[in-house]
């Protein structure tokens with residue numbers, strides 16, 4: 678069974694132009710530095726990176742200082758935001774389950790976009806995409822928001838303003854309607870203020886996937902990686918108030 682049909686979140690379609698205010702680039706500096714340090718420790722030097730699910734390209738904005746980045750996203754609206762931030766990167770429109778860029782990279786990176794994979798079958802397709810694009814000895818690095826073992830319900834809020842008077846404030850509510858399946862829900866409430874002072878609100882539901890460590894490792898091993906789970910200290914930036922986050926890495930065998 679493949680990903681059930683779910684409408685894409687408004688944040689990545691009609692509301693994509695609000696992304697830079699909802700998730701400001703500066704909040705990514707610390708974690709991008711942490712990913713760079715991890716990539717630097719990989720035994721085979723990393724020079725080229727494919728990012729699957731680049732979104733607005735906030736991590737890429739910092740990582741491109743060190744790597745030649747190719748950036749893939751399923752949303753044309755998010756690619757437009759990303760292009761404005763990262764005009765020097767190669768952008769590709771595609772689905773991380775099926776995209777074929779026809780070249781290999783030293784590393785394949787997936788940040789929170791991998792959370793939009795909600796079934797094990799689709800996780801296998803994503804691992805296959807990663808394996809096809811990763812050169813021998815290369816690195817796969819995935820940073821989902823949660824592993825099954827670290828999932829917790831909760832809420833947070835944030836937002837920012839631009840210099841022209843536009844602003845966003847949001848409430849983000851993470852909850853799990855059915856702990857026996859591989860999905861959870863994040864409901865967002867946005868208050869969107871235009872430059873003329875008008876404000877309107879939007880509700881946006883994101884349905885995301887969560888998998889235990891064993892599933893991640895099995896899927897990556899079956900795709901041709903030697904996997905490992907690494908514990909990262911949380912950066913404390915943005916809405917990341919967790920004590921620790923986990924990433925899944927693998928070397929292409």
Ligand SMILES: C[S@@+](CC[C@H](N)C(=O)[O-])C[C@H]1O[C@@H](n2cnc3c(N)ncnc32)[C@H](O)[C@@H]1O
Nearest residue numbers: 730732734735736751752755772773788790793
């Ligand atoms: C939270 S944003 C990623 C932000 C990114 N980590 C950054 O540094 O800016 C999630 C992105 O995943 C993308 N996405 C979701 N499912 C996808 C899929 N199957 N293939 C490619 N991109 C996908 C969405 O379009 C969205 O742009």
